[in-house]
Amino acid sequence: MHHAARTVSWALALASALTLTACGGSGGGDVAAGDKQTLTVWAMGTEGEKLADVAKAYEKANTNITLKVTPVGWDVAHQKLVAAAAAGRLPDIVQMGGSYMGEFADMGVLEPVDTKVFKEGDFFPAAWKQSTVDGKTYGVPWYVDTRVLFYRTDLAEKAGIDKPPATMADLRAMAEAYQSRAGTKWGLSIQPGGLDTVQSFYPFLYSAGGEIVSEDGKAVVNSPEAVKALENYGSYFRKGLSEKSVRPGYDVTKDFNKGSVPMFFGGPWIMGLLDDNYPDLKGKWGVANVPVDKASVSMAGGSSLAVSADSSHKAAARKFIQYLTDPKGQADWYDRTRDLPANTEAWKSGKLATDPGLAVWRKQLETAKAAPVQLKSTEITSKVDTAIESVTQGKSSAKEALDKAQSQIQGLVK
Structure with missing residues (x-):
């Protein structure tokens, strides 16, 4: 039944959050990306289950990193995130749905995205916009959705x-x-x-x-x-x-x-x-x-990946998010989940470039509209x-x- 939950997911998933930033308040307590460390990640529904497989592949290539992926049901995602944010216990990386973005950015619990590392021009405009609140971006687009x-x-x-x-x-x-x-x-x-x-x-x-x-x-x-x-x-x-x-x-x-x-x-x-x-x-x-x-x-929907402002593993979190949102990672994610890549480069090769059915989605995404981020x-x-x-x-x-x-x-x- 995951597609019924997916309908919800995309409402939720409308805006998403990767926060990485200057106002982290961790006082320079960030662990270097190459050090041995454990990253905690929360992802919703089917994505949470599939992400565990990707995490295994990532750990093989990055032996200093242990990834703890927790799948969270979309039905309880909002209350779990609010409770964790209030307690200062958000995971290092969290999947964010679009309708959540305004609220969590307002709470100050997400790290702004490092725009030197993640470039707005690499993603569908609606996807980037879904994670942007008052001119600051708090999530790196992970996948996009439309109808x-x-x-x-x-x-x-x-x-x-x-x-x-x-x-x-x-x-x-x-x-x-x-x-x-x-x-x-x-x-x-x-x-x-x-x-x-x-x-x-x-x-x-x-x-x-x-x-x-x-x-x-x-x-x-x-x-x-x-x-x-x-x-x-x-x-x-x-x-x-x-x-x-x-x-x-x-x-x-x-x-x-x-x-x-x-x-x-x-x-x-x-x-x-x-x-x-x-x-x-x-x-x-x-x-x-x-x-x-x-x-x-x-409509434009989808999810972003956000970094907790309290995380002491921001450098490693950024690296894992880069891996998930670059063209290669996005094409791999499409193969595993059928989630549409938010990174437009990923559409230039393989099935995403040649399948006539997928061309319909690609064209729809060009004009897809995200609801403005509201509290x-x-x-x-x-x-x-x-x-x-x-x-x-x-x-x-x-x-x-x-x-x-x-x-x-x-x-x-x-």
Whole structure:
């Protein structure tokens, strides 16, 4: 079930933190990188499990280093990190999700990134931005995440369609054609409500030119663009193209395999799930970029690696982070996890450069948008989750729902 957790992961993983720096307060007590030492590392979910394998390879090449990797579940990650930070017990290196970054940078527990060692230009812009708070960067981008459209190519042919939808109008027409001509139960799976519904809404919101909080920190969730996007999103439920009640932990890939759901927006790990769990589906599905409204814009997620400001192993921590975030380490990590490299160089060779499916992700990442770092990110997005649900359930208009969310969010932005 790790992909359900992954949905959460990327909300969390939206911003990430590698902190390395001048304000460490360790009074020059940093152990030299070449000395014998133990580095502690916390990583979430699947990443935590896979990182232990990489750590073994690193220890072989760097015999003075012992790596203690602790996998932490995404469901408990936030409370564990807050408790550790408060007690001054953060590990040397910690994986940080995007929605955490503002809060932990504000606590002063992360080391700013050494920008002589890690260069902004080596990473996707949205990934670097996710770890930057008030002009200082606290995390080195580790992997990136976005959402693209998954669709059943065989059922599209049956519906008389031979290419993916180019525009939002095409998307709705295609959802209708799947139902009426290919006999699918639904047209498109999008989340009707509950935690992190906003993630399902982002491609609609951002492509329409809307956002929740503007770059300069103002609540703008009831802009005309945002209202238009939520009207579009709500229309799928009103027309019976999308299911109004989806149980928590719903696995869309089962219904995609059965053919009852012919389209959904999903993250990169879903490609591996489909290959592993439904090999017979090979050749019957494809991925496509988010259909254009004003533009084709998806959400940017992912994780960063941050260094604790209290660590006395900052030099060695930096070296291990370099190993994980250089092009070679990133390509190796992709092979192990299917996490998309944050370092753009890694996309220039091997499967990442030649696979046509991966080209869709690469293109989407160019325009992917990260939510601005806010101290109260999780509270802000929960207000939007509620607004979306009231529209998908037919309880209020898009404008009413977003006006209400706007008044609540105005009190939460910094």
